[in-house]
Amino acid sequence: MLREKRRTPEEVDIFGIWDEQVLAGEVMTSALQFTDARLERDVALSRKLGADVHLLAAVDTVPDATRATAERLCKQAGPELHVYDRSRLRPAPLPKLAPATAADGPRWALSAAQELRAFITTGKPITSGQAAKVLKTASGGTSPVGGQIAALTGAVNHHGAALTQPLEHLRREARCCWTHSTRSSRTRAVRGAEGLPGPASCAAPSGWRIRWSAAHYAG
Secondary structure, three states, rough: OOOOOOOOOOOOOEEEEEEEEEEEEEOOOOOOOHHHHHHHHHHHHHHHHHOOOOEEEEEOOOOOHHHHHHHHHHHHHOEEEEEEEEHHOOOOOOOOOOOOOOHHHHHHHHHHHHHHHHOOOOOOOOOOOOOOHHHHOOOOOOOOHHHHHHHHHHHHHHHHHHHHHHHHHHHHHHHHHHHHHHHHHHHHHHHHHOOOOOOOOOOOOOOHHHHHHHHHOOO
16 A cells, blocks of 8 residues: 655755756646745745745646735745746747758857857856757757756857857858848749759859958957
8 A cells, every 4th residue: 555755844945056047846746736835935945045046836727816926925025936836837839840941050150149149148157058049049949968068058158259250240140141042042043943953052142251350350
């Protein structure tokens, strides 16, 4: 016969480091288990553990009244409140994405370079969460692994402002490639409709590429 393990008053469901912050909290199968007394106990314990973030999570939907009580308690105690319920733990299936095109790679690189440059220019160390966001943008939405996040975070925080100029060059290169790939795709579509052969590849002619680079790198 299985028996439920009794927990001590000092135990929590979740405790650890999340995006360089200490997180503690509770996960319930039903949000109705979060009574006022339970919420007071959970938030007080998160504060005692020195948590920066208090997590309130339930498999079903957390009522607005429960959220309001938790927000009030966290505001008084100090930890930042994060609520995860059905809408986040069991989201609707994502729509099927269209296949990537020749213009997507440069567009993703352009967006990632802009994001990373914005983080660097604040003068603050980049966090692992920010690094993960940049990597996800660069890959078109694919979640990065821990090693990739750690590598980018370490590199950016080590080199700092020295990366600003290379990132600006990368942004210009990506913008150039994305613009040309988009134009080439449009040309292929028009030529295909007219029964004419399109260009063999989306690469820009070397002469055009050199003229573009000289014009944009001069500044």
